Every structure is written in structure tokens, then in C-alpha cells.
Amino acid sequence: MDPVPSAMDPRTTYDLVGLDAAEQTLLDGWASERLHHAWMITGPRGVGKATLAHRFARFLLAHQKPERGGGLFDDAPVLPDNLYVPPDHPVSRRIAAEAHGDLRVLSQGVDPRTGRERNEIVIGDVRALNDFFAKTSAEGGWRVAIIDSADALNRNAANALLKTLEEPPARSILLLVAHRPGRVLATIRSRCRQLSVKPLDHQTVSTFLADRLPDLAEEDRHVLAALAEGSPGRALQLAQADGLTLYRDLISLIDKLPDLPPRAVLALGDAVAGKGRDGGFALFSELLTGILVRLVRNMANPGLGGVPGEAEILQRLGGMSDLDRWIEVWEKSSELNRQCEALNLDRRQMVVTMLNGLASAARGVSA
Numbered sequence: 001m002d003p004v005p006s007a008m009d010p011r012t013t014y015d016l017v018g019l020d021a022a023e024q025t026l027l028d029g030w031a032s033e034r035l036h037h038a039w040m041i042t043g044p045r046g047v048g049k050a051t052l053a054h055r056f057a058r059f060l061l062a063h064q065k066p067e068r069g070g071g072l073f074d075d076a077p078v079l080p081d082n083l084y085v086p087p088d089h090p091v092s093r094r095i096a097a098e099a100h101g102d103l104r105v106l107s108q109g110v111d112p113r114t115g116r117e118r119n120e121i122v123i124g125d126v127r128a129l130n131d132f133f134a135k136t137s138a139e140g141g142w143r144v145a146i147i148d149s150a151d152a153l154n155r156n157a158a159n160a161l162l163k164t165l166e167e168p169p170a171r172s173i174l175l176l177v178a179h180r181p182g183r184v185l186a187t188i189r190s191r192c193r194q195l196s197v198k199p200l201d202h203q204t205v206s207t208f209l210a211d212r213l214p215d216l217a218e219e220d221r222h223v224l225a226a227l228a229e230g231s232p233g234r235a236l237q238l239a240q241a242d243g244l245t246l247y248r249d250l251i252s253l254i255d256k257l258p259d260l261p262p263r264a265v266l267a268l269g270d271a272v273a274g275k276g277r278d279g280g281f282a283l284f285s286e287l288l289t290g291i292l293v294r295l296v297r298n299m300a301n302p303g304l305g306g307v308p309g310e311a312e313i314l315q316r317l318g319g320m321s322d323l324d325r326w327i328e329v330w331e332k333s334s335e336l337n338r339q340c341e342a343l344n345l346d347r348r349q350m351v352v353t354m355l356n357g358l359a360s361a362a363r364g365v366s367a
Contacts (some may be wrong), residue, residue, distance in 0.1 A: 008233050010050040011105075013359035014087055017208050017232050018200040019048050024055050025085055025195060030063070030172035031079050036193040037168035038258070040150065040176045040184070046206045046234030050148045053175040054095070054136040057103055057144045059083040060173065062091040064141040093306065101138030101268045102147045104129055108152050119341075121147070123156040130160065133169050135309055143172045150185040158185040167353075168173075199230020208232040213239055219308070226307040227290060246272070247287050253355070254291065255313045258320065265355050273347035281347040285337045288354060292330040298321045313350040320362045 018024060022041070029035045041049045062085045075328035085092050094100040106125050110117045129145055137143050147153070164174065178184055200208075205225040209216060209232075215328045216224075216239065221275060224244060235288065238244065243308060249271070253264055271277070272284040288338070291314075294306045299318045318326070333354050 007216055008236060009049065010054040011098070013054070014084065014089070015052045016051060016083075017050055017054055017199055018204045022052060022195055022197050023055070025058075026052075027080070027083055030060070034174065037167055037172060037197050038142030038174040038176065038192040039180060040178050040189060040192035041195045042178045042181045044199055044229070044231050044234075045179045046228065046237065047197055047199060048233060048239060049177045049179075049197060050146070053146045053148070053177055055083045055085075056175065058085040058089075058091055059147060060142045060144055061095075061102055061139075063099060069180070071098065085297070101142045102141065104132045106145065106147045107149075112292055119152070120154045121152045121157050122272075123160050126153070126157045126160040130164055133164050137171065141171065142350045143169070144175065145173075145221070145304040146175045146177065150188065151180045153184070153188075153249060155185070158188055162187060162191075164212050200232060202226065204234050205230060207230050209235055209239065213235055223308055224246070227287070229290075238283075241283055243283055243287065246280075246283060248285070249285055251291065251310060251313060254317070254358065257317060258359055260355060260359045263351055268355070269348040269351040272351050281340070284351060285333075285340075285354075288333060289330070289337075292333060294328065296323065296330055297324055299326065317362065321364055325361050325364075329357055332357055 018266045028037070033312075041053055043049055059080075063080070065256070087093075087096070091100065095103060098105075104120055106129055108121055109125060111115065111118045124256050129147075132145065133143060162185075174192075176184075176188070181189060181194075201294075202222075205228055206221045207225060213236075220239075223234045224238055227238055227243070227247060228320075238247075253260065253268060256264075268284075272280040274280075291310075295311065295314045295317055298304050298306065298311075298314055300323060336350055336353060336354055336357075339345060340347060
């Protein structure tokens with residue numbers, strides 16, 4: 001399941017927040033002129049992996065090789081300080097318009113039979129990518145491909161990608177974004193250089209929100225930063241999808257456990273899954289899962305902290321049932337969400353079922 005829709009298009013996002021070390025690693029690889037042909041950029045969703053990949057793609061296409069000059073024999077490389085390419089640069093403009101001949105981006109495209117976005121990258125997409133790499137560069141320099149994300153490759157697509165990874169063409173580079181690298185075929189992982197990015201600290205995410213949403217109250221920024229758990233993109237997505245309101249409605253309802261007012265439960269189901277609420281159920285599921293994860297985590301390791309104002313509620317819930325029962329609720333809620341997505345079940349009823357599962361556990365009854 002994808003969370004709320006993306007709030008930042010990496011093609012047109014030029015600022016990079018908190019990933020200086022990863023950026024320097026890529027810059028050093030380019031400066032060495034022995035750049036590895038495939039990189040897997042891993043880390044939590046929303047932390048900036050795709051933004052980093054596009055930033056590097058712009059840089060490669062704008063800087064074909066390090067310039068020389070300034071050394072004793074006028075051959076020392078002149079190195080940029082970072083990978084930034086301004087929005088008004090011709091390369092940036094063509095990438096933003098999806099019109100650069102030497103860049104391909106693979107993602108979960110639209111299924112022509114249904115008109116809906118697929119939940120995987122299929123073999124036809126990868127074959128088209130292999131054809132791209134088989135041709136000469138349109139501009140005589142690098143050819144760059146971004147796969148966002150590699151964990152969405154189905155098995156046939158992953159196997160088809162191996163040919164390019166095993167026999168990379170000259171001056172070509174493949175950047176694979178992976179939210180859950182363990183889901184990526186082991187033979188693909190072994191052929192990529194790993195570049196792991198970590199969640200950002202709370203203050204960095206809060207400052208990011210203040211820059212993007214200056215009218216957002218300070219308290220709200222801190223709650224969103226805590227909910228996002230170090231991912232600035234996720235924090236912005238939550239803010240723009242009104243996730244803060246939904247979170248507060250949900251945690252207020254959970255605070256009433258073991259009793260849940262039926263009308264309030266139905267009202268929340270309508271708000272989440274009613275007409276015109278595309279993405280509402282995914283957002284609800286993400287927030288509920290986060291609450292259960294923090295509950296289980298704090299029961300196992302008290303004092304870890306979490307979302308401001310949530311600790312007392314979770315402590316009270318933890319006293320209502322044992323750890324195993326709350327883990328069972330977490331697992332069952334995750335499974336219900338998967339079934340809902342796969343089978344297109346009634347989302348309103350699924351909200352009611354999930355909340356009733358919490359109420360049962362709070363009463364000491366198996367979920």
C-alpha cells in the first residue's frame with residue numbers, strides 16, 4: 001500500500017534536506033571518474049531518495065565529466081561543492097518537461113486495460129528501459145535511468161533488469177530507489193552499490209515544514225514531524241492531506257477505549273471512505289498502523305517517546321491488554337488493509353472492523 005499521494009515531485013524539487021553525506025558520496029564517485037554503474041538508494045519512504053536520484057541525474061546530464069585546471073600541471077579537477085543544478089538550467093527544464101532524451105524514469109505506470117495506476121512495475125517497462133540503454137546517447141554523454149521504486153518490480157521485470165546490470169553499457173548509470181530493499185531480488189541488490197539514507201532528526205523535519213508551510217502552527221509542526229518519523233516528504237504529505245485533523249480525530253476516539261461510541265465510529269468511517277475522499281482510507285490505515293507500532297514499541301521499551309500528547313493514552317492502552325494481544329491487533333489490521341486494497345472491499349466497513357478490533361483487545365478479548 002502506498003501512503004498519501006506524493007506532495008513533492010522529484011523532477012521539480014531542487015532543494016535537498018538533510019542528505020549531505022549521501023550527496024557527497026555520489027559527488028565523490030563522479031569526481032573519481034570511476035562511477036559505479038548502478039546505485040541502490042535505500043531508506044524510509046518520504047526521506048528524499050527520489051529527490052536525491054533526480055538531483056544526481058540532473059547533475060550528470062549537466063556535467064559530463066570533471067573539469068580540469070588549477071593544479072601544478074593544470075590537471076587538478078575543479079569540483080563542485082554539491083549536486084545542485086538550478087531550475088533555469090536547460091537540463092533542468094527538459095527533465096521537468098519529461099523531454100530529456102538521455103533520462104528514463106520507471107515507476108508504477110497506468111494499466112491501459114483499467115486506466116488505473118498499477119501496483120507494480122512490469123516486464124514491458126523494463127524491456128523499454130533495456131532498449132533505451134542499447135541505443136547511443138542522444139546528446140553524446142551519460143544515459144541515466146531512475147527506477148522508483150525497485151521494490152515495485154515484479155519478478156519478471158526484475159529478471160529482465162539483470163541483463164543491463166550484468167552488462168552495463170558505457171557511460172550509463174542506473175539509480176534504483178528502494179523503500180524496502182529486502183523485497184528486491186538478491187541478484188539485483190548484489191550488483192548495486194548501496195547508498196543508505198537515514199531518517200532525519202525531528203528539528204530538521206520541523207524546520208522543513210516551517211519553510212514550506214509558514215502559516216502552520218508550531219505545535220502542529222512538531223506533531224507532524226513526530227508522525228513522519230524523520231521523513232520530510234511524508235510530513236508534508238500529511239499536512240497537505242489534512243492528516244493532522246484525521247490523526248486527532250482518531251487518537252481522540254482511541255482515547256475512549258474500551259468503549260467506542262458507534263456514531264463516532266461511523267462518522268469517522270464516512271469521513272475516511274466517503275465520496276470524494278480518494279486516499280482517505282490509505283491515510284487512515286497509515287495513521288492507525290503508526291499508533292499501534294508506537295504502542296507496541298513503548299510497551300516493549302518504555303520511555304522511547306513518540307508523538308506529543310500521545311504518551312498517556314498509549315500507556316493506558318498498554319495496561320488494558322498484554323503485549324502479545326496488541327501485536328495481534330497490529331498484525332490483523334495490517335492484513336485487513338492488504339485485503340481491502342487487493343479485493344477492493346468496502347473501506348467504510350473496514351474502518352469500523354479495525355476500530356472494533358482495538359475495542360475488543362482493550363476489553364481483553366482476542367482481536
